[in-house]
Amino acid sequence: MKDAEFLAIQSNDNVDLGITHLFLSNVYEQGFNGTVSKHYADKALAIFRELLKLEHENDILKIKTMQDNLFKSNIVLNVLGKNKNRK
Helix, strand or coil: CHHHHHHHHHCCCHHHHHHHHHHHHHHHHHCCCHHHHHHHHHHHHHHHHHHHHHHHHHHHHHHHHHHHHHHHHHHHHHHHHHHHHHC
């Protein structure tokens, strides 16, 4: 499992790393080493919290981009409507 942790770190794959940490936490829990188990559980939790935070920030950015595009579209439609009324 330590090899899996190393590979996940090298591939920069946080999902795999988080899952590996959860698995290691479970392995150490079954071996009654609560301190090490908690260490890996905390690491996994931190990774997944960060991934959720990034996903949330990306969603907010997408919404702001859509709002900006809608605002620009409304401006264009207003200008086109005013030009049409002038004729």
